[in-house]
Amino acid sequence: MTDQSTKPSLPAQSPPVAPAVSKDKSRANWLKGDGAESLRRNLGLVGVLVILVIIGIATRPELYGDATWVKNNVFTILTQASAIGVVTVGMTFVIIGGGIDLSVGAIIAIAGVWSTTLSTQSYGTFGMIFTAIVVGVVVGLVNGALISYGRLVPFIATLAMMVAARGLAAQISGKQTQVSANSTINSIASTKILGIPMLVIILAVVVAAGWVLLNRTTFGRRTVAVGGNPEAARLAGINVRWHTVLLYALSGLCCGIAAIMLTSQATSAQAAMANLYELDAIAAAIIGGTLLSGGRGTIIGALFGVLVFSTITNLFAINNLSTEVQNMVKGGIIVAAVLIQQFRYRSLTQLLGRKPTS
Known part of the structure; x- marks a missing residue:
């Protein structure tokens, strides 16, 4: 009979060891997947900007060889992008929420014209800014109400508003250019803080606020939900109609801010101002990664889109x-x-790594 005590004891099982992952593989994975799609797109837009700079250097080397000119030119590009950038932030929210706003240029026009009438200018700087913002928000609320409660298609509702607002702006201004006599408003375009133009600072503040609103608040999460699946959002307890109204009001708010910025740059306002801004804002949002069907988009991507066009x-x-x-x-x-x-693929590695079918 074999003595059980003399049997060699089995070695204790060691804890499972996670498979080693090479550093190269871990670095390659951080750009894969749907979660990094916005990052990949933003990197692609940065690449486009680099290519455009290279083209500029190749075509005008004498200009890009001057460091002072390059610095001033960068601020020129950012200044030119400031007003349309502010509008694009509002447009991005609307598109993510499943809508479209073709009236942003007309809203800027009516807000600018209304804020530069003689009666409005008599109330000073605050009166002009307040008027431009209130007019923009009110027109946006009308757009949202027509779409949410009037059941109009966003394309039709905002197209009608584009025509009506331009007409009202022309009526108010008498088809004349209205000159701003307010020195504070006019100085916004020429004021610099720490060497940075005030218009660029306004753009940065609006972009930062838009990013926080979209990515760090319930409002932003609801916007994505409404744009992705309105019925599912309604069943989840979201007031889809009211939220849509708020999205167009937000777009109107951005238009009111842009109206003051453009008025400052031109020291005047007219019914034809901000012509085709709606197309530029939509285009910038799209190339920045915002889906036309709604439910996805980024503020930073939209900003890069604006910078590409500028x-x-x-x-x-x-x-x-x-x-x-x-x-x-x-x-x-x-x-x-x-x-x-x-026709996008999830990643370039997926495209290159796909095995050919036999």
Whole structure:
């Protein structure tokens, strides 16, 4: 009989060891997946900006060789992007929420004209700013009410508002350019803080506020939910109609701010101001990664989209190229961005790593 006590004891099982992951593999994975899609797109837009700068250096090396000119040109691009950038923040929220706003340019016009009437200017700086913002918000509320409670398609409602607001702006101004006599308003465009133009600071503040609102608040989460699936959002307890009204009011608020910025730059306002701003804002949001169908988008991506278009405009200006060619290039970029959204792959590695079918 074998003595059990003489049997060799089995070694204790060691705890499971996680498989080693190489540093190269872990670095490659951080750009994979749907969660990093916005990061990949933003990096792509940064690449586009770098390419545009390289083109500028190649075509006008004498300009880019001057460090002072380069610094001033960067601020010029940012200043040109400031007003449309503010509008794009509001447009991004509307599109993420499943809508569209074709009236932003007209809202800027009516807000600018209304705030520069003689009666409004008599109330001083605060009166002009207050009027522009209130007019923008009220028009946005009307858009939202027509869409939410009037059951109008956003395209039709905002298209009608675009025509009506331009007409009302022309009626108020008598089809004349209204000059701003307020020195404080006029000085916004020329004021610098620590060497940074005030218009650029306003843009930065609006972008930061928009990012926090979209990514760190219940309002932002509800916006994504409403745009992604309105019925599911309603069943989850979200008042979809009221939230839609608020989104268009937010867009109107951004238009009111932009109206003051443009009035400061031109020291005047007219019914034709901010022409085609709606198309520029929509295009910037789209190439920044905002889905036209709603439910997804980023404020930072939209800002990069604005900077791409502003840099293109600057590149054409320093090379004395026509506006017509510039518009054709912009149109091509918009079409390419939409096609990428429709036929995009989750990542470049997935595309390159796909095995051929036999």
